[in-house]
Amino acid sequence: MSNPRSSFHETVVSITNKDEIILSTDKFPFRTTLSLSPLVAYWENKVKTDPSCNISRVKELADLLRKTPNLLKPLDDTSLIDEHISTIDILMEDIFPSALWENDLRATVLPFHFESFYATPRLEELQLLGGGNYTGKLNLDLKTLLFRLTLSAYTIILEKFYKANFVVDQPFIFVIKDKFTQLERHYKLSIDLKFMDVKLTGELKQLKPQEINFLINRYNNLDLWMKWLPPENFEFTGFAIYDFTDVTMEETISSLRYDLLEQDAVTSEGSIRSLQQKLRVLFGLPGIKFGLASCPAMQEFDTTYARKIWNGLVFTQNSDLKMDDLRGSIYEPVIKHGHTIIVEDLKLFSSPTRIEKILLEDGIRNLIIAPLQYEGHIIGLLEVASPIPGELNALSMIRLKEILPLFALAMHRGLEELRSSIQNVIKEKYTAIHPVVEWRFTQAAINFLDKMERNATAEIEPIVFRDIYPLYGVSDVRSSAIERNKAIQGDLLDQLVLAKEVLLSAKDNLPLPILDELTFKIDKFSQNIMAELAPDDEAQVLEFLRSEVEALFNYFLKTNPQTEQTIKRYKNAITNPHHVVYNKRRAYEESLYLINETISSFLDREEEKAQQIFPHYFEKYKTDGLEYNIYIGASLLNSGNFEKIYLKNMRLWQLMLTCEIARRIQNLRATLKLPLEIAQLILVHSDPISIKFRLDEKKFDVEGASNIRYEIIKKRLDKATVQDAAERLTQPGKIAIVYTQQKEAVEYMRYIEFLQSEGYIEKDVEMLEIDEMQGVQGLRAIRVSVSFKEQLRHDIDSGDELLAIAQSASLN
Numbered sequence: 080m081s082n083p084r085s086s087f088h089e090t091v092v093s094i095t096n097k098d099e100i101i102l103s104t105d106k107f108p109f110r111t112t113l114s115l116s117p118l119v120a121y122w123e124n125k126v127k128t129d130p131s132c133n134i135s136r137v138k139e140l141a142d143l144l145r146k147t148p149n150l151l152k153p154l155d156d157t158s159l160i161d162e163h164i165s166t167i168d169i170l171m172e173d174i175f176p177s178a179l180w181e182n183d184l185r186a187t188v189l190p191f192h193f194e195s196f197y198a199t200p201r202l203e204e205l206q207l208l209g210g211g212n213y214t215g216k217l218n219l220d221l222k223t224l225l226f227r228l229t230l231s232a233y234t235i236i237l238e239k240f241y242k243a244n245f246v247v248d249q250p251f252i253f254v255i256k257d258k259f260t261q262l263e264r265h266y267k268l269s270i271d272l273k274f275m276d277v278k279l280t281g282e283l284k285q286l287k288p289q290e291i292n293f294l295i296n297r298y299n300n301l302d303l304w305m306k307w308l309p310p311e312n313f314e315f316t317g318f319a320i321y322d323f324t325d326v327t328m329e330e331t332i333s334s335l336r337y338d339l340l341e342q343d344a345v346t347s348e349g350s351i352r353s354l355q356q357k358l359r360v361l362f363g364l365p366g367i368k369f370g371l372a373s374c375p376a377m378q379e380f381d382t383t384y385a386r387k388i389w390n391g392l393v394f395t396q397n398s399d400l401k402m403d404d405l406r407g408s409i410y411e412p413v414i415k416h417g418h419t420i421i422v423e424d425l426k427l428f429s430s431p432t433r434i435e436k437i438l439l440e441d442g443i444r445n446l447i448i449a450p451l452q453y454e455g456h457i458i459g460l461l462e463v464a465s466p467i468p469g470e471l472n473a474l475s476m477i478r479l480k481e482i483l484p485l486f487a488l489a490m491h492r493g494l495e496e497l498r499s500s501i502q503n504v505i506k507e508k509y510t511a512i513h514p515v516v517e518w519r520f521t522q523a524a525i526n527f528l529d530k531m532e533r534n535a536t537a538e539i540e541p542i543v544f545r546d547i548y549p550l551y552g553v554s555d556v557r558s559s560a561i562e563r564n565k566a567i568q569g570d571l572l573d574q575l576v577l578a579k580e581v582l583l584s585a586k587d588n589l590p591l592p593i594l595d596e597l598t599f600k601i602d603k604f605s606q607n608i609m610a611e612l613a614p615d616d617e618a619q620v621l622e623f624l625r626s627e628v629e630a631l632f633n634y635f636l637k638t639n640p641q642t643e644q645t646i647k648r649y650k651n652a653i654t655n656p657h658h659v660v661y662n663k664r665r666a667y668e669e670s671l672y673l674i675n676e677t678i679s680s681f682l683d684r685e686e687e688k689a690q691q692i693f694p695h696y697f698e699k700y701k702t703d704g705l706e707y708n709i710y711i712g713a714s715l716l717n718s719g720n721f722e723k724i725y726l727k728n729m730r731l732w733q734l735m736l737t738c739e740i741a742r743r744i745q746n747l748r749a750t751l752k753l754p755l756e757i758a759q760l761i762l763v764h765s766d767p768i769s770i771k772f773r774l775d776e777k778k779f780d781v782e783g784a785s786n787i788r789y790e791i792i793k794k795r796l797d798k799a800t801v802q803d804a805a806e807r808l809t810q811p812g813k814i815a816i817v818y819t820q821q822k823e824a825v826e827y828m829r830y831i832e833f834l835q836s837e838g839y840i841e842k843d844v845e846m847l848e849i850d851e852m853q854g855v856q857g858l859r860a861i862r863v864s865v866s867f868k869e870q871l872r873h874d875i876d877s878g879d880e881l882l883a884i885a886q887s888a889s890l891n
Contacts, residue, residue, distance in 0.1 A: 193208050284307060581646055
């Protein structure tokens, strides 16, 4: 509610139900008085400063006020407003312009309250103000609402008396049901305090800047604020102007985005029902139906697998539809060509197919079918349908287009999870064989069968590829273990605070010494966790809470009804599959997932294209980030054709790919709940190696003692530090290129100069030596900074190809 204008100190905070707040009072602690004096002063000042002001009108107003002097005093009784409404109407002319009177959502209210004494007809009709139940309308518990109002009052005091800016960046969002559609509408409250003032009624305590900062850093402890700045020393007088804006669309889209990030967003029935309700709110149509299905034309899956993500209007998991049923139906152009179809009235179809008949039998007359596209491929479809002809039309598509990418991303993730589950089964029962080397496994199998005919005890021959060149790269999330521990630490502390609130509320009517002991134990756990999170702290805390605190909940509810609210808050906070407070960990996991998904999908896309340079073996591993191996050489191919120029092209392509990954993650960080960073590394190895397929582990490994050093280097590099610098080799925003031979540095300097000319890499280049590691010495590195300029000469997302850029360089 503050309106800062000074620049002494500026801090912005957000307040939610999840914050630990300390506030002992159960009512707004400041005295507030309603007064029209600031408005009268406004008119008097307008006569002096505004040449266009109607002086005769102001004189008329002055005469009216002389006749009603009670309006100039503090108004304890708002009935005076109704008695002198004609005078009030004139006073309010500038606040409530007549041209906007009918449609504006505006009211004047007693400061820090929600009861209006003068409002537009439209606002009164919606009943946003008045009638109580503000905790329900705002989706806030009473303590949080009171906390936010009190803290907002203190921001004004800080501004006026101490010239310190402190902004509560959390608007009030009112949620009410539309009286016609019964759908939720969201209204954002903006507050204008130009007609309100805070007066000093007692002694003003002198605070030093350090003391003000001390208070601001403890914004959640309002008991401390009230001790230092007693509320009885201040009075808020005048009135506030409340302006409401309908933000239903923005809030609904934001909620949809959050829901579609959930793991089972497109697969669970509950999620589909929730999405349908939000689409009803978005379109303002309570009777529409929603359907979502993976594209039935996908050839990657057998029909049975495809139907695992069939929650459509006709494409359901129990459907007996065949591909032939699509021919001539309204779904065919959507699936085949990616067209969006709008059907005004299905009953007007003269020759309906089986699919149209199914829809009509379900009461559907009007519908929109839109394709879900991911990276240029149709992966699914979204349906919105109505029983009323024409209710959904071309204008509805404007809103639908805003959310289609969100559904496409969720569908892609659902399909990826499905693919992953299938691949896991294949890997467990068989093995995943890269297409490039499949010919060699087939050859070995044929030889084995041939030997079996002659010798029943024959063994399968080893599969070895010799004289191949490795490329290795890592995109690692920086300090992921530390961030994960911080998230666990934060969630555990939040859960302990909630548990302590339950115990404190129980103590009011149950003076049991054991409750003091449990409270002491919670405080001790909290202090230990804040100092350092030990490996077994999480298990100990959760075991303690479940066995010693949660076990008492039913007893508390029977003997002390006052504990109901705190127990409810505790249980609401752990209503998730983990049954623990999981807010900060969810933020960490979602951010890590989005980083990994962005790197992985981009790497897969570009690596598939890179097969065009030269067929090669590729494998990747997801950890806290992503690492990958690429092997290239003549022995991998049945044809055996190989030239060194292919290796150079692959190395340049890899360096460009690493730059593009860094740029994408930099752009992604602004959207992450936890803005994690990545550090990247490339290992150069010029001497050819041999790899052998290990049947026991179903994977390739290096063959021969001389090649083992390469694997040792890979395993040690994540801990590499710069010699005489005491810093990690890998740094966010930079790429470290590790090498052992000078000729490798010369080769990569050519690539770096080329990419500097293309705008991918900044001009600064560091030539570094790496500290000796166990079993590894003599390593050196080139470290370069990635350019994060918005526009480069080439735009990969607009069709320019990394392959073409790499091949345009003169590498001979």
